[in-house]
Amino acid sequence: MSNKIETIDVNLHYGDFHALKDISLGIPENSVTALIGPSGCGKSTYLRLFNRMNDLIPETRITGKVLLDGENIYKIKATKIDALRRNVGMVFQKPNPFPKSIFENVAYGLRVNGITDKSFIEGQVEKTLHQAALWDEVKDKLKKSAFELSGGQQQRLCIARALAIEPSIILMDEPASALDPISTGKIEDLIFELKSEFTIVIVTHNMQQAGRVSDYTGFFYLGSLIEFGKTRKIFTNPSKQETENYISGRFG
Amino acid sequence: MRLRKITEPVFERLIKICGYSSGFIVLLIVIFLFKEGISFFNLSPVDEGSTLWVHNSNPVKELDAAQIKDIFDQKIDNWKAIGGNDQPIELFTLDELGEAFTAEQLGPKFEYLPKCIDSYMDSLPGAIGFFPEKQTVGLLKSAKEVEVDKVSFSTFISDTEWFPTSRPAARMGIMPLLLGTLLVSFFAILFALPLGLAASIYLAEIADDRVRKILKPIIELLAGIPSVVYGFFGLVVIVPFVQNTFNLPVGETALAGSIVLAIMALPTIITVSEDALRTTPRAMKEASLALGASQWQTIRKVIVPYAASGITAAAILGIGRAIGETMAALMVTGNSAIMPHSLLQPVRTIPATIAAELGEAPFGGLHFKALFALGCILFIITLIINLLVERVSAKRR
Numbered sequence: 001m002s003n004k005i006e007t008i009d010v011n012l013h014y015g016d017f018h019a020l021k022d023i024s025l026g027i028p029e030n031s032v033t034a035l036i037g038p039s040g041c042g043k044s045t046y047l048r049l050f051n052r053m054n055d056l057i058p059e060t061r062i063t064g065k066v067l068l069d070g071e072n073i074y075k076i077k078a079t080k081i082d083a084l085r086r087n088v089g090m091v092f093q094k095p096n097p098f099p100k101s102i103f104e105n106v107a108y109g110l111r112v113n114g115i116t117d118k119s120f121i122e123g124q125v126e127k128t129l130h131q132a133a134l135w136d137e138v139k140d141k142l143k144k145s146a147f148e149l150s151g152g153q154q155q156r157l158c159i160a161r162a163l164a165i166e167p168s169i170i171l172m173d174e175p176a177s178a179l180d181p182i183s184t185g186k187i188e189d190l191i192f193e194l195k196s197e198f199t200i201v202i203v204t205h206n207m208q209q210a211g212r213v214s215d216y217t218g219f220f221y222l223g224s225l226i227e228f229g230k231t232r233k234i235f236t237n238p239s240k241q242e243t244e245n246y247i248s249g250r251f252g
Numbered sequence: 253m254r255l256r257k258i259t260e261p262v263f264e265r266l267i268k269i270c271g272y273s274s275g276f277i278v279l280l281i282v283i284f285l286f287k288e289g290i291s292f293f294n295l296s297p298v299d300e301g302s303t304l305w306v307h308n309s310n311p312v313k314e315l316d317a318a319q320i321k322d323i324f325d326q327k328i329d330n331w332k333a334i335g336g337n338d339q340p341i342e343l344f345t346l347d348e349l350g351e352a353f354t355a356e357q358l359g360p361k362f363e364y365l366p367k368c369i370d371s372y373m374d375s376l377p378g379a380i381g382f383f384p385e386k387q388t389v390g391l392l393k394s395a396k397e398v399e400v401d402k403v404s405f406s407t408f409i410s411d412t413e414w415f416p417t418s419r420p421a422a423r424m425g426i427m428p429l430l431l432g433t434l435l436v437s438f439f440a441i442l443f444a445l446p447l448g449l450a451a452s453i454y455l456a457e458i459a460d461d462r463v464r465k466i467l468k469p470i471i472e473l474l475a476g477i478p479s480v481v482y483g484f485f486g487l488v489v490i491v492p493f494v495q496n497t498f499n500l501p502v503g504e505t506a507l508a509g510s511i512v513l514a515i516m517a518l519p520t521i522i523t524v525s526e527d528a529l530r531t532t533p534r535a536m537k538e539a540s541l542a543l544g545a546s547q548w549q550t551i552r553k554v555i556v557p558y559a560a561s562g563i564t565a566a567a568i569l570g571i572g573r574a575i576g577e578t579m580a581a582l583m584v585t586g587n588s589a590i591m592p593h594s595l596l597q598p599v600r601t602i603p604a605t606i607a608a609e610l611g612e613a614p615f616g617g618l619h620f621k622a623l624f625a626l627g628c629i630l631f632i633i634t635l636i637i638n639l640l641v642e643r644v645s646a647k648r649r
């Protein structure tokens with residue numbers, strides 16, 4: 001399998017703080033890659049490299065290469081950043097639907113990308129709500145505010161919203177951390193379904209979750225990538241002492 | 253420890269007293285305002301101590317302030333126009349009396365004045381006379397007193413003429429003042445809102461930290477400048493600008509007032525709506541950008557709608573500021589109390605009227621009370637505005 005994303009010697013500084021240290025890593029296509037590590041180790045920061053979300057934070061410095069399909073996304077023109085983000089969907093830690101209707105939440109990405117064809121938008125909304133396993137629950141109240149949904153439903157709505165613009169990569173930053181176990185189970189099933197079509201990178205601090213959903217796992221510690229490999233290998237036979245300590249719950 | 257036990261209840265009580273007494277003072281002011289204002293109604297628009305007389309044969313029994321003013325301005329010159337006989341109207345006041353009779357006839361102490369008035373009235377069936385009560389009441393045989401309609405709330409609100417000092421009867425219609433106030437404020441907000449919104453979006457979303465740190469205090473400083481300074485600036489800069497641009501005889505117009513009030517409302521609008529824009533959660537912005545929306549799309553479709561109620565509150569507060577503004581309005585609007593027909597003519601606002609006229613209105617008189625009633629109207633308008641702001645911002649929470 002080829003690498004969808006590749007980072008080469010990436011360093012990131014927030015002002016004086018060195019948040020990512022010399023990270024080189026390849027993320028295989030059409031698979032689920034989990035990023036684990038104690039909180040504050042730079043998982044979210046690393047994830048946000050891929051859709052240039054860190055650009056929004058002032059005084060951020062980035063060196064090294066981030067290749068997406070072989071192209072360094074930090075060398076593209078500023079006008080192409082929107083197109084990059086269209087290709088790289090993101091689901092955030094806390095569900096963050098817009099204060100709009102359920103329908104308009106999913107349609108938003110299409111509308112801002114200039115799509116006006118009504119029947120296409122309707123089709124896409126229905127399709128992605130199906131994909132996000134939410135359709136049956138919301139099909140009769142598409143005009144209702146997204147805020148009327150439960151937290152788990154909101155998060156699946158956010159997944160549908162990300163899917164609607166047909167990205168090839170989906171980034172998920174602890175997508176289930178704010179949810180109850182049943183909702184979490186639904187999201188995990190969903191990730192399993194989606195991986196045939198998408199390259200998924202998921203940040204999680206829940207070890208069991210990483211073990212359940214991912215094919216590959218990277219372990220971060222204090223801004224460095226300590227170890228990366230097949231999830232089974234990382235969980236059963238890690239090659240680094242820090243990894244083993246973390247996995248066995250001795251710290252973190 | 254012991255000391256705390258003693259001082260704390262004392263402070264608590266002091267704070268309580270301060271709270272109650274300031275509330276009480278506000279209440280007193282409102283009561284005072286409305287007591288004076290309401291006592292204005294059901295007064296006669298004719299000067300206290302004076303009466304109007306017509307010939308006994310005249311069928312007209314009752315006149316209102318507007319008719320009286322038109323008669324004495326000679327706009328109405330025939331009794332037929334106001335329901336009387338076809339007969340020209342002759343104005344008859346103490347001045348005419350002085351011309352018609354010699355000093356001896358009037359008597360050294362004017363003791364024959366009533367008799368002179370009586371004989372004069374007798375000779376002129378079309379006359380209308382205006383005389384002090386004590387020279388006339390019960391003393392005239394040829395004339396009868398005219399009843400004058402009292403000032404009512406409906407004429408106060410709907411009459412289109414404001415001549416509070418005209419004699420024999422004052423006309424106190426606040427329509428021109430009310431419309432002047434609303435016109436000036438409406439256009440002020442029309443100018444200020446787009447500008448203020450743009451500036452607040454720039455400050456909240458676009459400007460980098462360094463620029464914001466310089467601009468924000470400057471804008472807040474603008475809110476603290478005394479209004480007389482704005483008025484002065486308006487007089488020196490805006491008024492000549494308006495006059496030259498539109499080639500007007502005078503630059504003191506509703507437009508100049510709107511521009512100056514717009515400038516004055518800007519700091520309020522900018523700071524309040526910037527605060528509102530800032531309440532948009534970062535997660536909301538990131539969600540939009542992550543879907544490939546541009547910064548501008550994110551501002552337009554997510555940030556501004558999210559802050560909509562805050563922006564509305566900013567606009568209403570701005571209107572409140574403009575409606576209540578006195579000094580600057582007084583200085584640049586030209587202060588003519590006529591019904592406004594265009595932005596390019598002088599108008600007069602309610603607060604400017606009160607400020608300009610209160611000093612010359614005799615204490616406790618009709619005009620004085622009319623100004624209080626005007627104050628009540630202004631109070632009600634601003635109260636409504638404040639309630640609206642409350643409602644809009646309650647919705648936000």
Ligand SMILES: Nc1ncnc2c1ncn2[C@@H]1O[C@H](COP(=O)(O)OP(=O)(O)O)[C@@H](O)[C@H]1O
Pocket residue numbers: 014017019037038039040041042043044045046057
């Ligand atoms: N905007 C920021 N400015 C400065 N430091 C930041 C910022 N965001 C994150 N950091 C720091 O960078 C480190 C990594 O953060 P993050 O990537 O969020 O960690 P994780 O997601 O693994 O918990 C943390 O120490 C955090 O304090």
Ligand SMILES: [Mg+2]
Pocket residue numbers: 043044045173203
């Ligand atoms: Mg994180």
